[in-house]
């Protein structure tokens with residue numbers, strides 16, 4: 001996998017452990033000359049991962065809605081900037097450009113991106129997967145809920161065809177090779 005989209009928190013107020021793990025992933029992406037595709041923000045885990053990736057040699061593509069650009073929230077680390085009109089075409093662009101999506105811990109924006117990818121896969125628009133990077137069990141609740149949805153027949157069988165889970169950095173990099 002060479003072009004990897006990351007969905008992750010824009011918050012600067014979260015536990016620093018998450019930025020450490022984001023940095024570790026960014027460094028690995030740089031060392032392996034991957035393309036990082038992400039929201040292009042200069043805050044939170046997005047900034048942590050992009051700074052580390054750039055420092056180690058990754059190419060960086062930011063997919064930036066004009067509204068965020070107008071607010072001056074765009075990283076100065078971008079090699080390529082995709083400007084989008086709104087959040088919907090931004091998600092489509094990230095999905096189109098990336099071979100795989102990795103979900104680091106995040107909030108509503110991250111959940112929106114994950115569900116966009118999974119929902120469009122379930123109706124056959126693509127066959128790309130989301131990898132949940134389950135740092136400190138961050139995604140456990142939602143993964144249990146997926147099992148419930150599947151058992152109660154609210155979701156496709158097997159729902160696992162649309163996502164993978166990496167509980168450790170080693171598991172994640174194995175999936176991204």
Ligand SMILES: Nc1ncnc2c1ncn2[C@@H]1O[C@H](COP(=O)(O)O)[C@@H](O)[C@H]1O
Nearest residue numbers: 007008009010039041106107108109110
């Ligand atoms: N301020 C933002 N700049 C760039 N991208 C953003 C921003 N806020 C949300 N996003 C996108 O959504 C997630 C992060 O949202 P959270 O609510 O913090 O999880 C991120 O992957 C961006 O693509």
